[in-house]
Amino acid sequence: xxxxxTPPPALARPLLQRLQAGDVVHHLHPFTDPAELRKHPPRxxxxxxxxxxxxxxxxxxxxxxSGLWCVNLGYGRADLVEAATRQxxxxxxxxxxxxxxxxxxxxxxxxxxxxxxxxxxxxxFTESGSSANDTMVRMVRRYWELQGQPGRQVLIARRNxxxxxxxxxxxxxxxxxxxxxxxxxxxxxxxxxxxHRLLLGTPGESDAAFALRAAxxxxxxxxxLGAERVAAFVMEPVQGAGGVIVPPPGYGRxxxxxxxxxxxxxxxxxVICGFGRLxxxxxxxxxxxxxxxxxxxxxxGVTSGYLPLGxxxxxxxxxxxxxxxxxxxxxxxxxxxxxVCCAVALANxxxxxxxxxxxxxxxxxxxxxxxxxxxxxxxxxxxxxEGLGMTAALVLWRDKARREAxxxxxxxxxxxxxxxxxxxxxxxxxxxRMVIAPPLVCSQADIDEIxxxxxxxxxxxxxxxxxxxxxx
Ligand SMILES: Cc1ncc(COP(=O)(O)O)c(C=O)c1O
Numbered sequence: 001x002x003x004x005x006t007p008p009p010a011l012a013r014p015l016l017q018r019l020q021a022g023d024v025v026h027h028l029h030p031f032t033d034p035a036e037l038r039k040h041p042p043r044x045x046x047x048x049x050x051x052x053x054x055x056x057x058x059x060x061x062x063x064x065x066s067g068l069w070c071v072n073l074g075y076g077r078a079d080l081v082e083a084a085t086r087q088x089x090x091x092x093x094x095x096x097x098x099x100x101x102x103x104x105x106x107x108x109x110x111x112x113x114x115x116x117x118x119x120x121x122x123x124x125f126t127e128s129g130s131s132a133n134d135t136m137v138r139m140v141r142r143y144w145e146l147q148g149q150p151g152r153q154v155l156i157a158r159r160n161x162x163x164x165x166x167x168x169x170x171x172x173x174x175x176x177x178x179x180x181x182x183x184x185x186x187x188x189x190x191x192x193x194x195x196h197r198l199l200l201g202t203p204g205e206s207d208a209a210f211a212l213r214a215a216x217x218x219x220x221x222x223x224x225l226g227a228e229r230v231a232a233f234v235m236e237p238v239q240g241a242g243g244v245i246v247p248p249p250g251y252g253r254x255x256x257x258x259x260x261x262x263x264x265x266x267x268x269x270x271v272i273c274g275f276g277r278l279x280x281x282x283x284x285x286x287x288x289x290x291x292x293x294x295x296x297x298x299x300x301g302v303t304s305g306y307l308p309l310g311x312x313x314x315x316x317x318x319x320x321x322x323x324x325x326x327x328x329x330x331x332x333x334x335x336x337x338x339x340v341c342c343a344v345a346l347a348n349x350x351x352x353x354x355x356x357x358x359x360x361x362x363x364x365x366x367x368x369x370x371x372x373x374x375x376x377x378x379x380x381x382x383x384x385x386e387g388l389g390m391t392a393a394l395v396l397w398r399d400k401a402r403r404e405a406x407x408x409x410x411x412x413x414x415x416x417x418x419x420x421x422x423x424x425x426x427x428x429x430x431x432x433r434m435v436i437a438p439p440l441v442c443s444q445a446d447i448d449e450i451x452x453x454x455x456x457x458x459x460x461x462x463x464x465x466x467x468x469x470x471x472x
Contacts, residue, residue: 010058048075064436070305083347096337105337121319125337129271129299130164132310162241195247207248215254232265237283240272243430244393252291268293275301278389279362309341419460425453
């Protein structure tokens, strides 16, 4: 299903230099220090095919991050491009306000409800994961107003969670460096600790005991706030941007029990984990995660990142309450249900089904990735490999045996990320955790090559750290 046109030559050096010079001055990049960008101009990525991208200098790079956790089907899919082109020619835009809809939006809503966990009834479309989470916040607060419990305003999420960058989503997220800027979080957001075994487990504690203790932090917080103030608890099945933090088995079930017990809505942020990343349509359905949410937020992989689309899947309890009031939900975006984005999402979901991608992730790609990735721990810098589905993380240790971390000034993560690029593989640094989330369509040979290049990058990182005096 992939098509490769004749590649144009990599950018001529004068053009590349002009692009970079303009970019560092006129383009403010997300989560990037502009001063650093001026010192080290950005790589210009010119094309992608399958699991590989190519930069302007003609270097081929394995994209083990699927862009930003989103290019689930890989690059160069003619079927997605054709779906977009057909819809562009037929109807490039119409809105879904004021009693109108479009064919792709209506069909996609049906399809999403069909593949969603039981109990999901309706979809509200947005343009991104951030706007999906903002929509969800407004929706659950509205739900409680309609239930005659307007005091239930607080949303609880977890420290180190990433739920997006808009005011609401950044408040909901638990990233302290985001809260440090611009007076966040907004009121009525609360955060509990993440189920991070490596940081918060105690020696000798079983997985099951840690799962109960970690879920108990939510119950404790509900008690402190008073259940009558708590609207919802929001969690990612696996915390992605937080560093691929996989909860222990039993955590999801216990969280669900606590939410039900206190009447609190349970929301699964599936922006990363949805659409096959964990080998299931939604990560909450993975046997290790295992909880039944009242609402789901999604984005990214719904279109394999080819066009921006997000949304909220709404369970019957909330959907019926919103529908039963004879009053509009005063919320929406110009591009809610954009027909071209929805057409691409439909083509993407059909390809995932037709090609048995989820099954393949479950049966072969994910177990193979897990096994091969674990071998990287033979390197003296790398330890504590973990992951689920097509995600994986390892920790860079200064002294693995004594579990001694590098001081932040050593910039071990950043060095490793750069070394990865230089060795032809994209890996992301989250502090000293190095993470990957490769396209779901990786072959075993692709996984072998990803692991081989990461191995080279670890060695290069080690040499640099040694040269600069950061090793004992
Ligand atoms: C779990 C999660 N939620 C929400 C978002 C925000 O999505 P977007 O960048 O599309 O606004 C992200 C982005 O990485 C995410 O990982």
